[in-house]
Amino acid sequence: MxxxxxxxxxxxxxxxxxxxxxxxxxxxxxxxxxxxxxxxxxxxxxxxxxxxxxxxxxxxxxxxxxxxxxxxxxxxxxxxYHPEMPANSSLYVPFPSHLPHEILRLKTEDGEELHGYFIKKQENGSTSPTVLYFHGNAGNAGSPCTLPLNTICGCNVLVVDYRGYGKSTGCPSEEGLYIDGKTCIEYLRTRSDVDPNKIILFGHSMGGAIAIHLAAMAHGEEYRIAALIVENTFTSIPDAAQHVFRGILPGISKLPIVCYKNKFMSIDKIAKVNVPILFICGDKDEILDPNMTRILRNASDNSHTIFVRVPKGSHNDTWCVSHSYYKCVSAFLAKVFNEDIVLQNRSTEQASMEDILIDKPTSELVLTWKSEIIAT
Structure with missing residues (x-):
């Protein structure tokens, strides 16, 4: 920690x-x-x-x-889109030098080149889950929050710079980012050391909107995924704009949706996601309304969901202020890939359907679908 x-x-x-x-x-x-x-x-x-x-x-x-x-x-x-934030993000992309990894250059269907990393689990990587991680609207593929997905959760991890970000070519756009995500899924399914039945989409903030879009479209064998994880994301760009600019442009709520160039209408897509979903929300998110994550959960029409609240989590640090964050992710993945196995020697019926305060080691953590968890 x-x-x-x-x-x-x-x-x-x-x-x-x-x-x-x-x-x-x-x-x-x-x-x-x-x-x-x-x-x-x-x-x-x-x-x-x-x-x-x-x-x-x-x-x-x-x-x-x-x-x-x-x-x-x-x-x-x-x-x-802020590919220049933090400073020098387009020049310097940190890489996980202490972990086995490959530097990638992926070609998209519209001719852009995406830079990224594939971090491979050292043991049993070909049978382990693989997380495709989508970062927010700033930064690049060097986000440190992806490393524990490998070291703690035991997953292979693929993370790329969106077009126009980091060392990738092009300019960002809503449709372009969807193409970038699709390119990554296609790439993972070509790797012999990746189990195509264990691909998880994980999106933070704007990345959550990309992940939701891809998960909603992933009904065919070509783009099939196993699960979806979203953290501190929004219902749509119009909703997010109303919240972010409420003190500067009070009339923005009257703006017709046709005036929005980028819409990212996750609220209209989440009900089409038919794989298990883990929703993670930092209660102290200072950028987006934390209730947006809950609204998405309520609109999901999915019986295989888990909602995790991080009381001290702000927009960018939810992953590192909770000792239980990756415990919850690990327990979610264990439930997704083998429901007959729980991380404690007792049946899932004994777990509460109400709020569960996570203060136990991972080996004692049991999750039930439709539960809400407080991760301290």
Missing amino acids: NLFNNLTGKQHGGYSRLQNGGKATAAFKTAADCSTFLLLFTVLIFCVLKFLFGDIKYVLVPFLLIFFLGLLYKLQDRLL
Whole structure:
């Protein structure tokens, strides 16, 4: 846990740029970057409207509306995707030098090249679960939270830089990130040392939306997965924007969904996920509304779910402030892959369906579907 505590202060994903008053700064900087193009475009629109209608009073309102909506649409990518955060993330991607790993370059169907790592379990790797990890909207494949998935949970781990992030090529977009995720699943299914029946999708924050999308689409043999894990994620970008910018743009809730370039509508997809789901939520998430994770769980229409609350967890450090975090992940995986085996010598019927305070060693932890767990 000392390693985890030392890493707590590092911004390794999520909406880092929007913290500590950075929302307005980022918005104004992005608006300035976009203004030249939009000014020329809207001047052209103004001239067209003036030619068609003549009277200035019939031109000014639509002109300003078009300018505002165009500016908002143009700057959305800059507000959502932060491959430059933390500083030098596009130049330096930490790698797990102390663990057996491969440096990968994966080609996507639309010609981009994804950089990433495959961390292999040292013993019985070909029969162990494999976690495909999706990081948040900042950072890169070097996030330290993936390492315990190998060292503690006993999984192979694949993590990549999204397009436009780290050492990958291209520019991020919602559809592009879905293609990146699909590329990773296809790659894992080509490896002879990966059990194709034990692939788990794990997404943090924006990565949770990518994982949910892929899990909802994974009904065919080609993209089949075994389980889904999401942590501190959101119901949709419109919902997240309303929460993040509620103090700056109070009228954002009135904005039609068509005005959102990136939507990530997880709330509409979660019910289509038919594999076991582990929902993890940090109660002290300072970026997203923690209730969004619970809303997703309630909308999942899935009898094989487990909900884990981390009372001290904020948006980026939930994984390292709880001694029980990876115990819960390990117990979830044990339940997914062998329901006849529990981690304690007693039947699952003896486990409470109410909140369970996790203060026991992993070997004594029993999970039941539809339970809610408090991980201290």
